[in-house]
Amino acid sequence: MTRAVIAGNDVSSLGEALTTEGVDVTTAAGTANRDALEAAGIAEADVLVITEMRLATSIPVAKELNPDVRVVVYAEGSLPDFARGQAGHILDPKLMDPSFVAEEVAAA
Template identity: 55%
Template structure:
């Protein structure tokens, strides 16, 4: 993974952990609407990291712009059912810390 777009406040610091593993991280601001996703580089990203499930409505919008990225949800809250099928990885921060998730996302498989 070379690039990730983070949406949400990222209170646990997954974006920073990814940066420590060499990933370029950009953030879609506000409600992560179409314009902020484009500004953050969604069209060329490898991953959309959702840290606020209230912004899950951004997933289908992002998919319209790029259908090749992995969706990672890192939140204490449950992801809405409509977005669950799009999520490649859903992790509760109480189960895995940011370092472990960053290592897994950046490991060569």
């Protein structure tokens, strides 16, 4: 089973779509800092989903805690340069339906 941690407000309901696809979803609370990521199970997660660009700082922290975690950014706006190289996929919710994204995450 794929395990995903979501960081940010999930206004597009990607978490629900991931659950529908059989993905085990947890949420990193607040600003998704180290403690929140650890509490959400990032060390065992397959995927980190960022739903707010302002939480891009959680990407290098998550990669430090779990170097193999795949990073999917599903948010509007521009990802800062420092995090861009660590993100596997950067998707705009206006262009990609959450059910399509969930299918791809679950299949990978």
